Amino acid sequence: MNAAVSPITRADTDFDMLIVGAGISGIGMAVHLQRNNPGKRFALLERRQNLGGTWDLFRYPGIRSDSDMHTLGFVFEPWKHEKSIADGPAILDYLNKIVDDRGLRGNIRFGQKVVSAAWDTETARWTVTTEGDDGSHSVLTANFLFLGSGYYDYDQPYDAQFPGREKFGGQIVHPQFWPEDLDYAGKRVVVIGSGATAATIVPAMAREAAHVTMLQRTPTWYAARPAKDKFANTLRKFLPETWAYAITRKKNVFMQDITFKTARNKPQKVKDALTKMAKEHLGDRYDPVAFTPPYNPWEQRLCLIPDADLFEAIKADKAEIVTDHIETFDKTGIALKSGKHIDADIIVTATGLKLAVAGKIAISVDGEEVRFNERYYYRNAMFSNVPNFAVVFGYLNASWTLRTDIVAQYVCRVIAHMDKVGAEIATPVMANDAKIEDDNIFDFSSGYIQRSIHELPKSAKNLPWRLNQEYVRDKKDMRSAPIDDGILTFSKAHAVARPAAAAESELEAAE
Structure with missing residues (x-):
């Protein structure tokens, strides 16, 4: 389904959340935010002229899901087609219906490729630079940044370099x-x-x-x-x-x-x-x-x-x-x-994909480049010492959307807690001298993973510093684990990050 490019030069360029990508992950985050945090202002930045991500990009014969649609579908939107293993057009219809039924199409800015995102602690804002189809650049700001940009390079597939x-x-x-x-x-x-x-x-x-x-x-x-x-x-x-x-x-x-x-x-x-x-x-x-x-x-x-x-x-x-x-x-x-x-x-x-960490976006925190292979996952969603930032990397052993749902729900809990304690910044803080036992959760021999494993973020043996691979356990953990766990710290702009309990007590005292 084609859509006109939304105007990017309007004055309204500051948001509570910017969502990168209008595929399964981005649409899922938008719906959960709309449902759980009403009133939050958000936009989805989509580099293509259509929504759907993977399901719009790939057009080869027979394109279909490789998971059943009762788990590749969202928790909030029943899959109603007769076929559980669905073809690409049916999945696109499903995503377009979700967007239109919930009035989200006006939140999507098509033809906008995100090239950089810079966090500034002084203002508690991400400054996001996009590039339009015509080569022009635009700047938007947001308190929270969510990447639903997938896991592979949209521009270059893996080249096996076959001779001759x-x-x-x-x-x-x-x-x-x-x-x-x-x-x-x-x-x-x-x-x-x-x-x-x-x-x-x-x-x-x-x-x-x-x-x-x-x-x-x-x-x-x-x-x-x-x-x-x-x-x-x-x-x-x-x-x-x-x-x-x-x-x-x-x-x-x-x-x-x-x-x-x-x-x-x-x-x-x-x-x-x-x-x-x-x-x-x-x-x-x-x-x-x-x-x-x-x-x-x-x-x-x-x-x-x-x-x-x-x-x-x-x-x-x-x-x-x-x-x-x-x-x-x-x-x-x-x-x-x-x-x-x-x-x-x-x-x-059909020799595979080329992985792309964080959608190849140049991400920095207070002027310092974020190298994701030096960061640890936090609760399947965030990264060590990166504020107000979340991403989806789906399950290797189950449907991608299962992770999308629980990550989006968790992010909504974090944002609600920030509102409750009056915080503007949420950071999973890992001390420089923290003793973490690493674990290779990407223990799959698939070529596309092994070729890029040196670029991927780190995982520990145990939660919360781990991208876990057990949905049932993750669902329970991300719903029940306390937001103010002593690791995820909350602060205001111009202030040093501190545990949520301390932030909340200070705010109560001030009142």
Whole structure:
């Protein structure tokens, strides 16, 4: 859905909160703020001309969720479609409905790329500089800054640097920048990769292409499930939408949690179950080389295939999986290290994303650059010694929106507490000599994580200095943990940060 660029030169440029990004995270934060902190003035800064973030950027064939929409949907907005594994257009419709039903479209400033954000303790304000589509720059200020800018680079995908690509006589496409006019009907297609994107593209292109080959270096664990959630659709016949949605959401959260923990504690049991599933769907087309990864399930994200569409494409001879290494591209396709050759008219490089910390925004506090790989997460949302600032980095083992909801709710609690004690600044304070035991919570072998792990923020063994990976526990902690925990400190502009209890007692004495 297109939207005109909102005027950025109007006098009203100071806000209680600025939200960067109008995708799932940004929209979620805006709705929670609107619901829980009425009267707060906020704006969403969106670099594109449309809302939706990932779901507007990616346009490749078959684009869909890789999580069920009862957990990828928001806690406040029931998912009402029949299909639980939804396609991109349906997800965009869902997000646009939320924005329009709640009157949020006027809060979004489209075509505004945030390039820098500078915090000033003297004024308790973030100064945010944006760049418009025409190259012009604008400045806005806010007391609180929330990043809903995602986790990957919108401008550059990961480039695997395949040799010989300049020799290829056909077309090379990356899923992040899919050409609108790409004609692949009747053509031979090679999709390099075996993750969620490749598993989506292969069966979708196979419907029109002459043949599609998934070329993988390493196999992936696949789990097939119906695109329609029979349990959810049955409940909707007898219960109000909100009840049916809440019950299904709770059930799916429980199943995600059990599956992940079983994979970590009893990996062979899960490997056997997934292997059995693949064999049952593929029959004599099952190839152990293609479907037996060298790692345990959930050491990389488990790949969901709705209605077993990838398996069905293989059984119909419309697609195949080749496990090999690339020697070089040549004029007619790809030469493999095994000596084999795959002929191709189109090559799709579904080789992953390039991570981008904090949306590549230049962030500073009192004139000093914030290096996030030197900062610790605080309660899944904030960072050590960075005031009035929060961000969403979704779960590796569950739906992104589960984290969005609890982070947004927590931020709303922080803001409400600031109002209660008359504070203007909230800072998770970590002393320079604090003894923190680090923990690698990104213990996934996925390439896109391992390539960027040195750039990512730190996590401790224990809360609150941790980006935890257990939604049920995080939900409870972020709802019940005291805001004034002695670490998150509150102050006014021109004042030194102090614990909330002290701030509150001083304010009461003054009154």
